Every structure is written in structure tokens, then in C-alpha cells.
Amino acid sequence: MAEPGPTSDGLLFLTDEQLRKGIEAMFFAYRGFTADPDRILETKDYGRAHHRAVHFIHRSPGTTVSNLLSILGVTKQSLNRVLRSLIDDGLVRSEKGKVDARERHLHLTDKGQMLERELSDAQRARMRAAYRAAGPQAVAGFRQVLEAMMDPEMRRQYNRLKEGG
Amino acid sequence: MAEPGPTSDGLLFLTDEQLRKGIEAMFFAYRGFTADPDRILETKDYGRAHHRAVHFIHRSPGTTVSNLLSILGVTKQSLNRVLRSLIDDGLVRSEKGKVDARERHLHLTDKGQMLERELSDAQRARMRAAYRAAGPQAVAGFRQVLEAMMDPEMRRQYNRLKEGG
DNA sequence: AATTTACGTCAGCCTTGTTGACTTTCCAAG
DNA sequence: CTTGGAAAGTCAACAAGGCTGACGTAAATT
Numbered sequence: 097m098a099e100p101g102p103t104s105d106g107l108l109f110l111t112d113e114q115l116r117k118g119i120e121a122m123f124f125a126y127r128g129f130t131a132d133p134d135r136i137l138e139t140k141d142y143g144r145a146h147h148r149a150v151h152f153i154h155r156s157p158g159t160t161v162s163n164l165l166s167i168l169g170v171t172k173q174s175l176n177r178v179l180r181s182l183i184d185d186g187l188v189r190s191e192k193g194k195v196d197a198r199e200r201h202l203h204l205t206d207k208g209q210m211l212e213r214e215l216s217d218a219q220r221a222r223m224r225a226a227y228r229a230a231g232p233q234a235v236a237g238f239r240q241v242l243e244a245m246m247d248p249e250m251r252r253q254y255n256r257l258k259e260g261g
Numbered sequence: 262m263a264e265p266g267p268t269s270d271g272l273l274f275l276t277d278e279q280l281r282k283g284i285e286a287m288f289f290a291y292r293g294f295t296a297d298p299d300r301i302l303e304t305k306d307y308g309r310a311h312h313r314a315v316h317f318i319h320r321s322p323g324t325t326v327s328n329l330l331s332i333l334g335v336t337k338q339s340l341n342r343v344l345r346s347l348i349d350d351g352l353v354r355s356e357k358g359k360v361d362a363r364e365r366h367l368h369l370t371d372k373g374q375m376l377e378r379e380l381s382d383a384q385r386a387r388m389r390a391a392y393r394a395a396g397p398q399a400v401a402g403f404r405q406v407l408e409a410m411m412d413p414e415m416r417r418q419y420n421r422l423k424e425g426g
Numbered sequence: 427a428a429t430t431t432a433c434g435t436c437a438g439c440c441t442t443g444t445t446g447a448c449t450t451t452c453c454a455a456g
Numbered sequence: 457c458t459t460g461g462a463a464a465g466t467c468a469a470c471a472a473g474g475c476t477g478a479c480g481t482a483a484a485t486t
Contacts, residue, residue, distance in 0.1 A: 108393050108400070115385040116320070118392070118404065119294075123313075124415040125407035126291050127334065129284075143472060148288075155281070161433065169292065174474055176434065198432040198483050220280040226409035227283070228273050230402065232265050235273070237395065237402025239283065242290035244391035250289040308441055326464065339443055341465065363452050363463040 132218035140211070145170075145178045147215055150204065153188060154212045158201045160193070167253055187211060297383035305376070310335075310343045312380055315369065318353060319377045323366045325358070332418055352376060 103109050133147050152167055153159060161179070165172055179202075182188040187208035193199035204212060227235050246254060268274050298312050317332055318324060326344070330337055344367075347353040352373035358364035369377060392400050411419060 102397055108397055110389055110392055112385060115388045115392075116381070118388050118400075119316075119381075119384055120320075120419060121404055121407040122291065122294050124419045125410040126287065127415055128411045129287050131412060145473060151284075155285075162431090170473085171475065172433070173435080173476085177473075180434090193432095196432085196484070200433065216281070216284075219284055220277060222410060223280045223283050224275055226406050227265065227275055227280075229409035230405040232267055232273055233398065234402030234405040235265050235283075237399030238406035239286055240395040240399040241391050241403035242286040244394035245290040245387060246293045247296060250292055254285060254289045310442060327462095335442085336444065337464075338445085338466085342442080345465095361453075361463085365464070 128222065129219070132222055133215045136214055136218060142181075142211075145174070146182060149175070149178050149182060150187065150208060150212050150215065153202045153204055154209070154216075157203050160199045160201060162199070164202065182208070293387065294384070297387055298380045301379055301383060307346075310339070311347060314340065314343050314347060315352065315373060315377050315380065318367045319369055319374070319381075322368050325364045325366060327364070329367065347373070 130144065134144065137143060137147060148168055149164065152164060156163070161172070161175070165175055168175060179188065179190070183190055185207075186205055189203045189205050189208075190200045191203070193201055230238070243251060243254070265273050265275050265279055295309065299309065302308060302312060313333055314329065317329060321328070326337070326340070330340055333340060344353065344355070348355055350372075351370055354368045354370050354373075355365045356368070358366055395403070408416060408419070
């Protein structure tokens with residue numbers, strides 16, 4: 097089996113076959129990636145959409161609804177439905193902005209933190225196992241390829257989150 | 262910023278922070294991964310479900326409905342709806358098995374091949390660009406981590422497809 | 427004072443997943 | 457040759473989570 101390798105022109109030699117393997121790897125791996133949280137969410141009558149909201153509120157406490165909208169890339173009606181149930185269930189707290197009172201700043205409650213913990217523990221455990229199985233060099237490559245695969249807009253979002261809160 | 266690295270016990274030193282970055286990289290990258298096909302499908306009144314069916318029928322011509330069900334991991338009712346429209350639109354041909362006439366063997370028609378081409382060209386272009394940006398070492402690592410992230414069942418499916426038809 | 431922004435909500439639609447029940451077709455074992 | 461069960465297809469109903477469009481309100485900006 098021919099492996100991808102550098103050529104004299106500094107490019108990679110990439111067959112359609114190799115690219116197809118990468119595509120299918122993404123497909124099957126993403127299923128694994130979401131499988132554990134999905135199982136947990138199912139028992140609590142939540143879905144992936146709730147998970148995403150909880151994740152990014154945890155990640156950036158006090159973030160606004162607009163912020164969340166641009167990160168998640170959904171409509172406000174769609175986000176609102178999810179946020180509504182999280183607020184009603186007491187997992188998320190929404191408070192008016194002090195400086196700009198039109199904004200709503202979102203925080204996880206203790207209950208919300210608990211769910212976030214449970215979900216991210218499961219997801220991290222799988223990620224950790226995969227990292228350990230593949231080794232440190234592979235981890236670096238993994239992140240490089242994923243980053244290169246993002247849309248520029250998404251990459252900006254990703255990099256903004258990556259360092260500062 | 263501490264990078265993941267080997268420790269004296271042969272394990273990886275992985276902070277929650279590093280794992281979170283990996284998780285978010287998967288999230289944003291998967292969006293990029295599906296963005297181009299999604300745009301094409303939208304103009305043709307199809308969705309991701311159609312793409313997946315077309316992809317795996319192309320990958321394994323003559324595959325049966327049951328086969329497809331186990332690869333895609335959905336119910337037959339869900340798959341059937343998608344398959345129905347593809348057959349009615351003349352993209353997929355379904356024929357009774359010669360040896361076991363209960364089975365339906367699925368093939369892409371010329372029209373189906375054309376759609377598959379269009380979708381996979383777009384997806385491969387992005388994958389190729391990402392691979393080239395990241396380099397050959399990164400590509401190997403990428404595939405290793407993804408493979409390690411799959412459920413064992415999915416990994417079997419993936420490996421079965423990887424080599425032979 | 428008028429306009430714009432941020433947010434929330436109502437109503438309705440679509441895709442894609444689900445369960446459950448049922449039929450038809452067919453192979454294979456008794 | 458009959459029958460049990462597997463493979464496939466179909467109908468009905470439902471839910472999650474996307475979407476658009478329209479409208480309302482409060483607050484900030486011009």
C-alpha cells in the first residue's frame with residue numbers, strides 16, 4: 097500500500113484512495129466521538145444540541161447569546177429552544193448585562209456544572225485513550241490536520257477559544 | 262503552553278486543557294468536513310443521509326440493504342426513505358439477488374455516479390488541502406488517532422472497507 | 427426622535443432519526 | 457411439502473433539531 101509521502105516539488109503524493117480512507121475515518125471516528133455523551137444525554141432527555149450549548153457556556157462563562165450563536169452556527173430560534181429548556185431545568189442561568197442591558201450573559205448553575213462534568217469526563221476519557229494509543233507525534237498531527245480542515249471562520253473561533261477564555 | 266509528551270512510565274501527559282482542544286478541534290473540523298457536500302446537496306434537495314448512502318454504495322457496489330444498515334447504523338425505515346428517493350430519482354438501482362433473492366443489491370446508475378463524483382470531489386479537495394497544509398507526518402498521526410477513537414465495531418467496518426471491496 | 431441591536435417568541439416547515447405493526451418474499455430445516 | 461424465520465418493504469406516528477418569516481420589547485446608538 098502506497099503511503100502518502102513528500103515529492104520533489106514539496107507537495108504530497110495523495111491518491112483518491114488515501115483521501116477516501118481519511119474521509120471514512122472522519123465519519124466513523126465522529127460517531128465514536130459523540131457516542132458516549134449521546135448515551136448519557138439520552139437518559140436525561142437532552143440531545144447533542146444541549147451538549148454543545150453546555151460545553152461552550154462552560155468554556156466561556158458569561159458569554160452572550162450572540163456569541164453562542166456565532167460559535168454554534170445555528171439560528172437564534174433553534175438555540176433558544178435548547179437554552180429555554182436548560183434555563184427552565186435550572187442548568188443555565190441567564191442574566192442581563194450590566195454594561196449593555198440588552199445582552200444576556202449565560203452561566204452554568206451547579207446542576208449545569210454537574211452535567212457538563214459528566215459529559216466531558218466521558219468524552220475526554222475516549223479522547224485520552226485514543227491519544228495514548230496513537231502516541232504524542234500522532235496527537236500533534238491529528239490537531240494539525242483538523243485545524244487545516246476547518247473553514248477560516250471556524251478556525252478563528254477555534255483559535256480564539258484555544259488560548260484565552 | 263505544555264505540549265503532550267511521553268513520560269517515564271511510557272504514558273502521555275495529557276491535561277484536561279489539551280483534551281478539550283482536541284474535542285473542539287473535532288467539532289469545528291467536522292463542520293468543515295461536511296460543509297462542501299452540504300452546499301451541493303442543498304441545491305439538489307438531498308441531505309447528508311443521501312450522501313452517506315451514495316458514498317457507501319459507490320464504495321461497495323452491489324452491497325445489500327442489510328450491509329448498508331450495519332454500516333450506517335440507522336433503522337431500515339430511515340434508510341429506506343432515503344433509498345426510496347434515490348431509486349425513484351434514478352440515482353440508485355436495486356436488484357434482486359441471484360443467489361438469495363430476498364436480498365437487494367444496490368448500484369449507482371450513471372446519474373448516481375455523477376452525483377457521487379461531484380460530492381466526493383468537493384470533499385476530497387478539502388481533505389487534500391488539509392493534508393498538504395499539515396504534511397505527511399501529520400497525516401499519519403491524524404489517521405492513527407481517528408482510528409483509535411472509533412468504537413471497536415465501527416473500526417471493524419472501517420478496516421473491512423479499507424482494503425478489499 | 428428615529429433607528430438599530432439583542433433577545434425572545436409564535437407559527438409552520440423540513441430532514442432524519444425513532445418505534446411499532448404488518449405484509450410479502452423467499453430460503454432452509456424439519 | 458410445510459412451516460419457521462430472515463430479509464426486505466411499507467404505513468403510521470412521533471421527536472429532535474435544523475430552518476424561515478413575522479412580530480414585540482427593551483436598550484443603545486445616531
